[in-house]
Amino acid sequence: MIRYAKVICPSQRMIASMLWERVILIIKNVGLFFICFVAAFCLSIYGMPLNSLTVGVSDWAYATFRPLISTPYEADADPTSFFAFVIMLCVYASIMFVIVKLILRTKKS
Structure with missing residues (x-):
């Protein structure tokens, strides 16, 4: 019995490459949001700038x-x-995430 190797056409390779680029972008965004979430937590604990607003909403x-x-x-x-x-915290992290993404986008171009 003869077995043939699976042939991947260039369009399939391009789609696979685009998929991996998308996955890497999602992982980068999740990591950046996690960093922003931790920073928002640090800024909203007792004695920090966002504490009074957080306590008021709570x-x-x-x-x-x-x-x-x-x-x-x-x-x-x-x-x-x-x-x-x-x-x-999610609201603060989202605002920080958008600001950081805008800064990185302007630095990149």
Whole structure:
């Protein structure tokens, strides 16, 4: 029995190359967003510039959704405050991500 090697035409190679370029770009963007997320966390902890805004949003969320919480929680350990904090971190990280991407794009060109 004769076996033939699989022939890959140039268009398939080009598609595979484009796919890998896309995967690498996605990995780079996820890594950059993770770095921005960590930086946003560092900027929103106690005593840092974004802390007052984060605490204000967390307090507003707690006051708004407190009647919906059925079980008692420790101070600042309820799910409402946690999710408000995570959402604010995502907002800060997204803003930082866009700014860094714009800076890198202008530096590149």
